[in-house]
Amino acid sequence: MVVATNTTSIRSEKIRHIELPIIDLKAEKSEVVKKIVKACEEFGFFKVINHGVPSDVISRMEEEGKEFFAKPVCEKQQAGPANPYGYGSKNIGIMGDQGEVEYILLQTNPLGISEKTQRISTDPMKFRYAVTSYIEAVREVACEILELISEGLGVPLDTSVLSRLIRDVESDSVFRLNHYPPLKDSNKNTSASSFHHHENQNSTSNCNSNNRVIGFGEHTDPQILTLLTSNDVGGLQISLEDGVWIPVNPQPISSFCVFVGDVLEAMTNGRFPSVRHRVIVNRVEARMSMALFASPPLHAKISPIPELLSGNNKKLFRSFTWAEYKKTTYANRLGERRLSFFMILEDEEC
Ligand SMILES: C=C1C[C@]23C[C@@]1(O)CC[C@H]2[C@@]12CC[C@H](O)[C@@](C)(C(=O)O1)[C@H]2[C@@H]3C(=O)O
Ligand SMILES: O=C(O)CCC(=O)C(=O)O
C-alpha cells in the first residue's frame, strides 16, 4: 500500500527493479521504430542513446545550472517567481504542491529566454548561448522521435503530424532545471542548501531510516513528450501499476529519458499512456535534472490521430486545445489524472 502524505514522506510501498528500454537512435530504423512503439505502449517511457546532442552542449548547460543553484537564495530570487517563469523553491505550481526541489522554469522561445537570462546570470550572453543551443539540439531529438513514432503508428504519409506541433514557432514548450539538494545538507547553512533549511528539518524529522523524502511528487507530464537528462545521482522513479515504483538508473550518463505526456496519450487515443513518475531525494548527493517539455502551440487542437480511430477503436477523449488543457493542468494538483476530465463517457456523443 502506498501511503503518500502532503509532508513528502512515504511509509510502505513496493519498489521493483527492472531493466527499462534503452534505444540506440543510430541503429537500423525499422528496429528503432518497433522498439519505440513497444516502449511507449508498455511503459510510456524509454531512454535514448546516440541521440546526436553534442556532449559539450549538455555539459555547458549543466555548468550553468550548477552555477545558478550554488548562488545565495536572494540572488536566485532575482530570476523572479516560477509562476509563470522564473525561480521556484519547494512550491511546485500554484495549487500548494510541495517538494524538496528548487528549479528554474523557462519559456523556450528566443524572446522568453533573453528576457529571463538578464536576471539569471551575471554573464547573460553565456547563459543564453548555453540554453539556446541546448533547447535547439534537444528539440531536434524530440522531433526525430516523434517522426519515428508517427511511422510506427502507421501514418507514413504524414510523419510530421506530431513533430510539426513542436517545430511551430508558437510552440509552448518549456525548459526546466531541477535541483534536489541532499538531505544531509539540511543542517548546514550553505548557499546551496539554505533554501530548504527549515522545512527540510521538519520533513526529515517525520522520517525513519526507511522513509523516503519526495523531491518531486508523482505526476504525469501534461505535454506531448519530455526529454530529460540528469547528473549521475538517481532518484527518478516511474510507476506502472498503482503502488509499484521502478527506479530509473541515471546511466548511461549521456542518455536522455523520454516520457510520454498526456497530449500524446490523447493523440494516440490511449495507446501510449503518459507515464507517472516522481523523484526521491538522495541523502548524500545533489541531483540535478534538465527537462524539455515539448508542447503544441496554445491554439493547437488536440484530437486522436484519425488513423488510430479505425475499426472498433472508439474515440476516448474529446478534442481540446492545448490552452484549454494547460488551464485545467494548472487548476489542478500535481498528481491529478487530468486527462480524465477530457474522457468521453460511454453514452456521450463527441
Ligand atoms: C502543480 C503543478 C505544477 C505543474 C502545473 C501543476 O498545476 C500540475 C502539473 C505540473 C507540471 C509537471 C510537469 C512540468 O514540470 C510542469 C512545468 C508542467 O507543465 O506541469 C509542471 C507545472 C509547474 O511546475 O508549473
Ligand atoms: O528531476 C527529475 O528527474 C524529474 C523532474 C520532473 O518530473 C519534472 O520536472 O516534471
Ligand SMILES: [Fe+2]
Ligand atoms: Fe515530470
